[in-house]
Amino acid sequence: MSNHFADRLTAAISAKGSPTCVGIDPRYDLLPADISEQAGLNDPHDPESVVDAIAEYSRRIIRIVAPLVPAVKINAAFFEQYYWDGVEAYYELVQEARSRGLIVIGDAKRADIGHSAEMYARAHLRKPEMDGIDEMMIPDAITVNPYFGFDGVRPFIEAARRDDKGVIVLVQTSNESCTELQGLELASGGTLVEHVGRLVNQWAGDAGLLGVCGYSAVGAVASPRDAASMARLRAMMPNCIFLVPGFGAQGRGAEDVAACFKADGTGAIVTASRSVIYAYEDTKYLEMYASEWEKCVEHACKDFVKAVADVAQP
Amino acid sequence: MSNHFADRLTAAISAKGSPTCVGIDPRYDLLPADISEQAGLNDPHDPESVVDAIAEYSRRIIRIVAPLVPAVKINAAFFEQYYWDGVEAYYELVQEARSRGLIVIGDAKRADIGHSAEMYARAHLRKPEMDGIDEMMIPDAITVNPYFGFDGVRPFIEAARRDDKGVIVLVQTSNESCTELQGLELASGGTLVEHVGRLVNQWAGDAGLLGVCGYSAVGAVASPRDAASMARLRAMMPNCIFLVPGFGAQGRGAEDVAACFKADGTGAIVTASRSVIYAYEDTKYLEMYASEWEKCVEHACKDFVKAVADVAQP
Numbered sequence: 001m002s003n004h005f006a007d008r009l010t011a012a013i014s015a016k017g018s019p020t021c022v023g024i025d026p027r028y029d030l031l032p033a034d035i036s037e038q039a040g041l042n043d044p045h046d047p048e049s050v051v052d053a054i055a056e057y058s059r060r061i062i063r064i065v066a067p068l069v070p071a072v073k074i075n076a077a078f079f080e081q082y083y084w085d086g087v088e089a090y091y092e093l094v095q096e097a098r099s100r101g102l103i104v105i106g107d108a109k110r111a112d113i114g115h116s117a118e119m120y121a122r123a124h125l126r127k128p129e130m131d132g133i134d135e136m137m138i139p140d141a142i143t144v145n146p147y148f149g150f151d152g153v154r155p156f157i158e159a160a161r162r163d164d165k166g167v168i169v170l171v172q173t174s175n176e177s178c179t180e181l182q183g184l185e186l187a188s189g190g191t192l193v194e195h196v197g198r199l200v201n202q203w204a205g206d207a208g209l210l211g212v213c214g215y216s217a218v219g220a221v222a223s224p225r226d227a228a229s230m231a232r233l234r235a236m237m238p239n240c241i242f243l244v245p246g247f248g249a250q251g252r253g254a255e256d257v258a259a260c261f262k263a264d265g266t267g268a269i270v271t272a273s274r275s276v277i278y279a280y281e282d283t284k285y286l287e288m289y290a291s292e293w294e295k296c297v298e299h300a301c302k303d304f305v306k307a308v309a310d311v312a313q314p
Numbered sequence: 315m316s317n318h319f320a321d322r323l324t325a326a327i328s329a330k331g332s333p334t335c336v337g338i339d340p341r342y343d344l345l346p347a348d349i350s351e352q353a354g355l356n357d358p359h360d361p362e363s364v365v366d367a368i369a370e371y372s373r374r375i376i377r378i379v380a381p382l383v384p385a386v387k388i389n390a391a392f393f394e395q396y397y398w399d400g401v402e403a404y405y406e407l408v409q410e411a412r413s414r415g416l417i418v419i420g421d422a423k424r425a426d427i428g429h430s431a432e433m434y435a436r437a438h439l440r441k442p443e444m445d446g447i448d449e450m451m452i453p454d455a456i457t458v459n460p461y462f463g464f465d466g467v468r469p470f471i472e473a474a475r476r477d478d479k480g481v482i483v484l485v486q487t488s489n490e491s492c493t494e495l496q497g498l499e500l501a502s503g504g505t506l507v508e509h510v511g512r513l514v515n516q517w518a519g520d521a522g523l524l525g526v527c528g529y530s531a532v533g534a535v536a537s538p539r540d541a542a543s544m545a546r547l548r549a550m551m552p553n554c555i556f557l558v559p560g561f562g563a564q565g566r567g568a569e570d571v572a573a574c575f576k577a578d579g580t581g582a583i584v585t586a587s588r589s590v591i592y593a594y595e596d597t598k599y600l601e602m603y604a605s606e607w608e609k610c611v612e613h614a615c616k617d618f619v620k621a622v623a624d625v626a627q628p
Contacts (some may be wrong), residue, residue, distance in 0.1 A: 045444055045445050046444070047446060047447070075430055075433075077424075077426055077429075077430040077433035077434045077437070078433050081437045082437075083402075083405060083444070083451075084398045084405065085398070086437075087397065087401045088398035091397060107430075109424070109425055109426050109430075110423075111459060112391055112423050113487065113488070113489040115339065115341070115391075115392075116339070116391040116421075117391070119389075119391035119392050120391045120394065120395070123391070123394040123395045123397065128397075130397070131361065132361060133361070145461050146495060147459050147461045147484060147487070147495060148489055148491065148492055149491035149492050149493065149496070150491040150494060151490060152489070152491075170461060173427065173462055175463070175466070178462055178463050178465070179463065180463030180464060180513060181460060181461060181462075181463050181506070181509075181510065181513075184500055184501075184506065184509065185501035185502070186499065186501060187499035187500060187501050188499070192495070192498065192506065195495075196495065199494060199495075
């Protein structure tokens with residue numbers, strides 16, 4: 001089997017039967033009581049206690065979702081807020097998820113130029129050359145920001161090419177004010193998002209980056225704003241797998257994401273974070289399982305997997 | 315004296331007589347021999363040794379430049395490449411620099427939306443609420459990326475407003491391929507850079523964000539591509555102090571940065587990294603001081619300070 005990122009992701013999607021990704025965004029204030037109240041884990045100002053608690057919660061989420069979904073996306077910000085202890089927990093969690101066979105997307109949204117971008121590629125994508133840093137601690141792919149143009153993305157792409165990793169470039173994000181930049185109409189026609197989409201597809205199309213599956217190691221974050229504009233973007237970016245945020249808590253329904261897929265049902269992987277990992281706050285699941293939060297998460301994850309599988313039918 | 319970020323920066327510039335900032339981008343392969351060859355610091359695959367070496371080098375740079383310049387910019391990428399040990403060293407270095415009276419810009423170029431952006435603001439800008447994290451470990455300001463629009467910047471601005479910090483938004487970067495996005499002509503007229511510049515100036519203009527000096531806690535990274543376009547950007551963004559990269563090693567001469575200043579000589583702070591911190595690789599200084607690398611750095615820093623002071627004369 002090809003070790004290329006897009007081939008591994010495609011194989012994992014086939015194995016699980018649904019192009020889904022669970023976003024790990026652990027918040028201390030939303031942890032289930034049995035975790036936050038564990039002895040020694042109840043001081044919200046002690047970084048070690050707090051990091052231990054969110055790490056334990058995240059490990060349990062990973063164990064629940066690993067048999068159900070092909071991939072997880074681990075949000076670096078939620079760990080970085082706890083300084084270096086949090087960063088260590090982030091890498092350990094990547095290792096935990098990869099060890100359980102999950103494809104891991106490091107949602108770090110890094111970008112810089114020249115040497116600085118190279119350093120970020122070392123931190124988040126390249127095979128480690130440091131003693132004590134296990135290869136499994138490094139994600140399979142990382143999200144990056146395109147504002148610098150190709151200079152800001154090249155070091156990540158080079159790391160991806162060499163080490164069979166993936167680079168997922170922000171194109172269309174899911175927030176309201178994204179239109180302030182991304183929605184701008186260009187003098188040459190089309191919107192900034194479409195221009196960025198074409199650029200990313202061009203970067204992705206380098207022959208050395210294409211997997212057997214036909215997709216590139218360079219993908220794109222693409223959140224549907226409406227079906228028509230997403231269909232245009234989908235048609236413009238045949239080389240790229242889309243990472244589609246916003247399913248569930250961010251308000252996109254199953255029908256909104258259908259346009260992210262090609263007609264054959266490939267080309268996208270849909271993420272859900274809050275609607276799965278905090279399912280125990282949703283009365284629908286809460287009433288079924290009372291305080292058994294892990295059952296709520298499992299049920300919500302299965303519902304998510306099924307909903308996306310239905311949408312992604314060719 | 316006002317504790318507002320722009321007022322503190324303005325006061326520091328006055329005190330040192332030059333609107334300058336030294337960029338701390340430590341690379342293990344460029345360390346002076348007396349540091350990399352110290353006992354225990356010579357295994358390039360042992361993270362602890364390497365981090366100790368770059369931290370020691372960075373501390374010495376800070377001690378040399380602290381009496382000469384108002385500010386340093388510490389590049390998070392160069393520390394993050396050493397995983398959590400590197401991240402710890404980053405925070406300790408911020409503390410070292412702030413303790414020596416320097417204004418510290420955390421060059422982290424973060425961006426995300428919603429909760430994630432809040433988490434990054436906690437990590438890099440907000441006063442810490444965790445035991446063992448000294449307030450001085452957090453930078454005075456952070457660089458952020460505008461690709462998300464206001465949603466991606468708001469949490470940083472809120473932290474700046476509450477804790478007297480600064481937010482420096484990427485507008486015009488110094489790399490060649492920046493034109494792929496930033497140079498695009500918009501249907502409404504002008505370039506993307508100018509549009510982003512106007513947006514950032516508008517965010518910066520909120521009355522609660524303006525200091526006594528007249529500048530906002532929200533500034534901009536603005537690298538001159540040519541004097542005419544920079545003069546336009548300068549005129550469009552009266553509220554913002556510009557952080558001007560690219561002096562020295564990145565090829566911009568003194569005359570290129572003149573357009574970043576207002577006629578009264580205020581409104582910009584110019585950064586140099588490699589040309590100062592690796593001055594001992596420059597034959598000009600090397601011949602003067604042979605292997606005394608710290609004297610090379612000091613001399614190069616003084617030359618940089620003088621060159622910028624000349625340019626910034628009203």
